[in-house]
Amino acid sequence: MPRAIYRTAQGPAGMQPGRYWSDPAMPFVESRCASDSGAAYLPHTHPTLSIGAVDGGHSMFSTQAGAVRLSPGDVVVIPAGQVHACNPAPDGCWSYQMLHIDPAWAAAALAAGGVAPALPAALARVRVTSAADTYAGLCALNRLLFSAAPGARKEAALAGFVAALFGGDDRRQSV
Template identity: 50%
Template structure:
């Protein structure tokens, strides 16, 4: 049975986006989101990387809380399929409405009650209920999420080395800057920059750039952007290049992502 994916977005609730994937074999490169993400495993098994515990096995009913900017990946077991649900929340909205969840380390929860509540809330998002009802259910779930992990020790935030601050500033100003330009900004050789950047962020500079492009593509696709124009805007060689990179990060082609969210 081929895998299927369903997206939900509502202009009345711009701070949340939802996804369901059934019988999926999609594998993801290590990546990050500008959003706070919550995933739930409905069937099958997978391996999650990105928490302080290293690789963590997930099964039916597992929940994963992934902070904005946290490099992670979650892939099915070899030669197997899995089904899951994914929720993405605007990071600033989360900080204002559920600050207890605003952390920098991914958390895995195995709580049947919380999983059942997540499923009910997620189903409500896909229903014809009012925006007010959906938002109330979301806030209630987040409050219970915070309670479920309240006994976990807070993580120690690791500030980015000051030497790399000019690199991130360059990437924000020029997302397609070359490795040599980034190395010059940091006063390092390209090889030194790759090692230092990977140690600090979990990605090489090139992987970080691709991840930035994919996250920008997500935002533009939600407005119905044309793929050829988007590929040009983001500095991809062509539309096919955009499609390959986007699918490797999101598990779905940009065209399907755009059309299924409409």
């Protein structure tokens, strides 16, 4: 049986700036957590639905529509193929989580949960939220993904998180 893959990137002076999680049994999702990162990225895209959260420090998140400063507890939802950049505030570092989900898997999970009617619009726009329950849900999901819990439990939690993110009243702001 394939095992989950955990990778750690070592940073300067023994710091642990990045942890990665993926599991061959769950090829539709992977996660990354970074601590005290000063890395900056040029505008880019992902082929996945990407959901990120700021754990510490501040970040400037930008798309073609504009830029917004993210603070601890903020969560950003980035559709597949959306050009964006998310970098630490000038002369700063930040800690964050980034979850990458196959958009077809997310659509199927939402349809199975009865959330399909508003799905295309929900998955097609960038959103930022400061909702504490959304941040707490992503943190709990990542703790579970990085744990030794069974894959079925992880997949169910992922489906629940996606349904909660896209299924309720949309309190999230568009960027």
